[in-house]
Amino acid sequence: MMSSSHLPKLSDQDFRFLQQLMLEESGIRMAEQKRTLMAGRLMGRLRALELRDYSQYLRLLTRPESREERRTVIDLLTTNETYFFREPQHFTVLGDWVAAQRRPLHMWSAASSSGEEAFSMAMTVAENARTQDWSIFASDISRRVLERARSATYSIDQAGQFPPGWLKRYCLRGVEESEGLLRINQPLRHRVTFAEVNLMRPLPQEIGPFDVIFLRNVLIYFASEQKRAIAVRLLERLRPGGLFFIGHAESLHGFDLPLRTVRPSVFERL
Structure with missing residues (x-):
């Protein structure tokens, strides 16, 4: 000992x-x-x-x-640093794109960590969608962070990242023993499903297809060959015309993927 x-x-x-x-x-x-x-x-x-x-x-x-x-x-x-509305320009792009759609929408937060990204996506879609038929699938390799994500409970300190009015609209404030915490409200929680997925392995057949995939701030941990393999694997589950997001510090340069650049770190599936 x-x-x-x-x-x-x-x-x-x-x-x-x-x-x-x-x-x-x-x-x-x-x-x-x-x-x-x-x-x-x-x-x-x-x-x-x-x-x-x-x-x-x-x-x-x-x-x-x-x-x-x-x-x-x-x-x-596994590194799990994340917070609500990280790289906020991405959520502006997502909201504008969602507002222009008139069909069911299904999205994937492929490295969701403790859920902040997935719930940020969910709030953005709830604000902008012209359809009620939408859902978000969120995955991570870490069971520990998935347990936290499913609880949908976070420090109230994170509320500073929210757009005005969204905390009240989509969250519950903790009281008494839960003071200092916020919890995503039930209607939004029901839109998001969490599951354990290893992006380095063949993906389960039941995953997808999706209209939007967020794969942000995860490729930086892999070698170039593995980055391309992961991107190819995920793009097989993204519908043509769908959006693919990576982190601002990441690059897909030289990978010869079926993508068109919409703006830095945002791509459209061809």
Whole structure:
């Protein structure tokens, strides 16, 4: 068992093992500068399992019966930074596009993390859609963040990101023991479905087709070949004329995809 006076270090060998595990399970390449983050996030598992060092923990991960523990590693090491209406220009584009449609609309938040992106999409569609037949499918590789997303409960501090009037229109404010929190209201929650999806694996047949796909701030974690493979996989589920969004810091340059640039980081499926 580990003592508070002796904290274990993540050796080069153990770090390489974790890098390979992340690459095989999620396709994500963990750079050397992520070593401290990896060690810190896994420290809690060592304490919970009363293990003395990372080597002992990694031996546990190699056992066939440790599949769920390997899933826990993926959950802990996947970066999940997000907030409501991140890159707000995208939601302006989405709202204008939705307002021009006169048909059922089905959309996918493909790396939804804890749900802020999916619910930002939902509010935008609710404000602008000319049809009541619309839905949003939201997915992530991390079970931990999907549980939070399904709860639809967030800090009230995030309300500062909302357009005027939308907090009152689409959220409930917490009272008493829930003071300081907001929860997405039931009508909007019913529009969004969350599921675990690994974008590096073949997609389930039942996913899609979609009219809009958000794949934002996730491609930066993959090598070029993997980025293209993920984009191709998702575009097979996007209808011609549909919109494809990536993060402003990302690029699809040189991938020869069936896309037309609408504006930076926003594309139309050909």
